[in-house]
Amino acid sequence: MSFSISKQDDVVVVDVEGQLIVGNRQELKQKVLDELERGEKKFLIDFSQTGYIDSSGLGVLVSLSKKIREQGGELRLANLNDDLQTLFELTKLDTLFQISDTRERALESF
């Protein structure tokens, strides 16, 4: 499991490779908060290479969403597979996040 960060124009793109769970959620949180502190405002988390997400991983996404918004920024999600889509629907987090089918559509949505 790992997180890689890249920049596409003015959007910080985070790829979640593997699981987003209690054992690694702090790493994701810190990486995004570091970018936010540097003044970045637009964030996209891409789940195309993600296995599963547990409740603490979902909690970190909620936390990041709040912190980014507090700083006047935006967080978008992309590439949820069917399982992850089900997870977001079950928890009603699909109503909280702007979710795109593809990375390209998510980037265009900013």
Added chain:
Amino acid sequence: MALPRVALDVEIPSDVKYIEEVVELATRQCRELHLPSHKCSLNLPVALSEALSNAILRGNAQGNGKYVRVTATVSDDAVVFDVADQGPDFDMIAERIDPTTPENVMREQGRGLFLMYRLMDHVEHIRDHGNVVRLTLRRE
């Protein structure tokens, strides 16, 4: 009808770094038993992760020298996972909240038990020298 058999029996220290490995072992069993694919890729990994997190972080409070044991028992119609810690009793029902209500959806915590109950066919809390959370997944 075949007798239930133990398909998995592992014991891990109280550290969340072991969760992924145990979930991977359980998921492999799930696939070998030809359970529906969403049960192996979503229901089991998430629910078992939650049960393990609870056992490590809350049950055992990450205590040194405390262990969490996971067993999987397979019968003709179900796979039953027992996640046992060595911690004090807790009231699982009382701690459940509905994280989908408008006042709770923005909360950062409180989805673990909800997901366990929603993703498993049956969840049971047994007190036996610690807590045992029993997760039942039907094979159909």
